[in-house]
Amino acid sequence: MERRRLFPWLAAAPLLASNLSRGQEPPKTQKLKIMMKSAWGSDDPTRASFPFVHGLALADAGHDVQIFLVGEGTYTMRKATVDAIIPVGWPPLRETLEKVVAKRIPIFA
Numbered sequence: 795m796e797r798r799r800l801f802p803w804l805a806a807a808p809l810l811a812s813n814l815s816r817g818q819e820p821p822k823t824q825k826l827k828i829m830m831k832s833a834w835g836s837d838d839p840t841r842a843s844f845p846f847v848h849g850l851a852l853a854d855a856g857h858d859v860q861i862f863l864v865g866e867g868t869y870t871m872r873k874a875t876v877d878a879i880i881p882v883g884w885p886p887l888r889e890t891l892e893k894v895v896a897k898r899i900p901i902f903a
Contacts, residue, residue: 810830826857831859835866840881842870846890847881853897861894 830845830852845867849859869875870887879887894901 814864823856826852827860828852828857829860829862831862831864832862832867833865835869836875836879837866839879839887840883842867842879843884843887843890844888845880846894847884849899850890850894850897853894853899859899861899861901863901871901 815893816859830849832842832845834841834844836842845861848860853859863870870879876887876891881887884890
């Protein structure tokens with residue numbers, strides 16, 4: 795019995811939602827300044843690649859990104875280390891780093 799009383803309201807819900815959305819403007823996006831900090835090194839390749847992969851995604855979305863590496867993270871800037879880091883589920887760090895450099899994302903180590 796409850797379903798019968800609720801059904802007319804549910805049937806009208808899409809119509810109400812479409813009427814409400816007509817008067818709304820699309821949300822304005824704000825360009826953010828983001829600093830990605832990491833201290834992860836080659837001992838955990840997936841986490842070591844986080845600032846590069848996420849920084850690249852944020853830069854592709856139009857934000858200003860900087861990458862700041864500390865501690866073990868500074869070793870990820872060595873050519874031999876970059877070539878050895880292959881994260882789980884993402885491309886090798888070498889490919890990601892090439893894209894980061896092409897986007898001119900500053901890296902501080």
